[in-house]
Amino acid sequence: MNPIKDERITSQVHKIGYESFFILMGLLFLSIIYKALVRDESFQSFQWEMLLIAVSCSYYILRCIAAGIYVMPSNSKDRGKFLKSSILWMTLGSMLWGLFLAIRNTFLYQDGIFSWMTAVIFLISSIFFFILLLVAFVVSYSLSGARSSKSSDE
Numbered sequence: 001m002n003p004i005k006d007e008r009i010t011s012q013v014h015k016i017g018y019e020s021f022f023i024l025m026g027l028l029f030l031s032i033i034y035k036a037l038v039r040d041e042s043f044q045s046f047q048w049e050m051l052l053i054a055v056s057c058s059y060y061i062l063r064c065i066a067a068g069i070y071v072m073p074s075n076s077k078d079r080g081k082f083l084k085s086s087i088l089w090m091t092l093g094s095m096l097w098g099l100f101l102a103i104r105n106t107f108l109y110q111d112g113i114f115s116w117m118t119a120v121i122f123l124i125s126s127i128f129f130f131i132l133l134l135v136a137f138v139v140s141y142s143l144s145g146a147r148s149s150k151s152s153d154e
Contacts, residue, residue, distance in 0.1 A: 025053055025056065036104055065143045090130060091130060097126065098122045102122035
């Protein structure tokens with residue numbers, strides 16, 4: 001016997017799943033920060049947490065794009081705002097990641113003494129992570145555009 005599925009209940013179940021996913025991702029991220037900064041453990045000790053975060057977030061993003069949940073705005077003015085804010089957030093995220101790596105490596109390998117090497121690590125890691133985010137954004141943007149045009153054809 002199939003019970004009747006109420007939209008409100010289904011929506012609540014999806015919301016709880018969404019929240020639990022992000023709580024889990026936050027806890028994994030905090031575990032990485034704790035192991036890297038407080039306990040000074042090597043990369044091998046938290047590589048599985050990083051792999052879990054990368055794979056699950058990639059899966060979530062690709063499924064949302066494929067399902068048409070995240071599509072680009074159709075209005076060119078809204079699309080411009082979206083692109084500007086996306087680039088701003090990518091830049092900010094890249095700089096925070098670069099700062100994290102620079103401070104971490106300064107304390108691990110330079111005995112906490114800041115030097116020109118700290119600035120070099122900050123710049124290189126920020127640029128690398130920005131390029132990585134930019135490639136991911138372009139791929140998701142193209143997939144979203146393809147999905148948006150497919151949805152409009154249907």
